[in-house]
Ligand SMILES: Cc1cc2nc3c(=O)[nH]c(=O)nc-3n(C[C@H](O)[C@H](O)[C@H](O)COP(=O)(O)OP(=O)(O)OC[C@H]3O[C@@H](n4cnc5c(N)ncnc54)[C@H](O)[C@@H]3O)c2cc1C
């Protein structure tokens with residue numbers, strides 16, 4: 195039998211009344227003047243811990259508002275920060291055990307990157323950020339496989355670190371191999387912890403490959419850390435395309451390709467399908483350019499516009515805009531869309547011929 199607190203409907207009724215009184219502004223617009231964490235509907239988080247383990251990364255401990263429903267290790271959240279008066283949203287994968295109430299992020303400064311550089315340089319305790327619910331399919335299955343191989347490169351360590359910490363927290367009794375690629379050991383933000391975990395847990399083997407000295411993925415690295423690798427093993431990978439591609443080729447050769455689960459932080463820019471001709475009109479900005487066939491986001495940026503974006507790979511919907519007319523092609527699925535006044539994602543939509551878009 196389930197019971198519900200009588201205060202909940204009362205709170206909801208009160209909230210609706212406040213919202214009616216506050217119109218046209220959302221209640222949260224008033225509440226945030228008093229305390230940015232006292233939101234009625236929007237989810238936020240306060241930065242309660244900041245550490246800078248390497249020169250180009252920051253570890254953020256976040257305390258979320260009461261709306262937070264947790265995450266499954268491997269998923270990501272969207273974090274919004276205001277920089278020079280403009281809100282920017284980016285995806286980050288929590289790195290802690292999924293059993294933890296707090297959220298930990300590790301952000302690596304992307305060369306020339308706006309939000310990552312800002313967080314690495316300026317994040318401080320007390321700062322409040324916008325937060326989304328967790329999302330994403332990259333996750334350990336239930337029941338857990340008996341043998342788990344976690345592979346990462348660079349900042350791709352974050353989702354697999356969450357998986358490792360979760361498995362350790364659960365008292366996982368199977369075998370785990372943790373294979374991480376970094377330029378040098380100094381670039382690994384949790385080097386001490388990984389080494390201690392490797393020593394403390396008999397079933398866990400950790401191997402850090404310094405790419406500056408040892409090069410990129412080689413089957414020997416896998417054989418070294420997971421000599422038991424076989425049909426019972428599941429592989430979870432997050433890192434550069436080159437790492438995923440090399441590992442996939444190796445696993446395919448051994449007949450284990452379908453055991454590999456991949457997360458990516460970025461996708462390669464879509465190749466133009468060839469000259470489709472026509473012009474792209476960004477109607478709200480009054481800018482028209484020749485259609486180059488790349489994504490509408492890239493064409494807008496090349497034209498000097500700055501549409502909002504988050505992931506640049508079709509998962510966060512920050513870049514959604516209304517196509518007024520013309521045909522677009524979804525570069526991930528190949529589907530084309532001809533309807534007028536249709537919402538599309540600029541980062542994964544390429545115009546085919548003349549297109550008018552409300553940007
Ligand atoms: C699911 C997911 C999980 C992630 N988890 C993490 C994580 O845990 N830790 C982490 O550090 N990162 C993570 N990322 C990456 C993160 O979301 C950001 O992409 C990263 O921090 C860079 O953001 P930025 O604002 O610093 O860079 P941006 O300013 O967005 O620049 C990034 C790149 O986008 C391109 N670009 C930007 N502006 C333009 C322009 N005007 N014209 C052309 N190209 C442009 C450039 O190639 C540039 O190098 C994750 C990404 C995804 C999708």
Ligand code: FES
Nearest residue numbers: 504505506511541
């Ligand atoms: S930027 Fe995330 S969906 Fe386009």
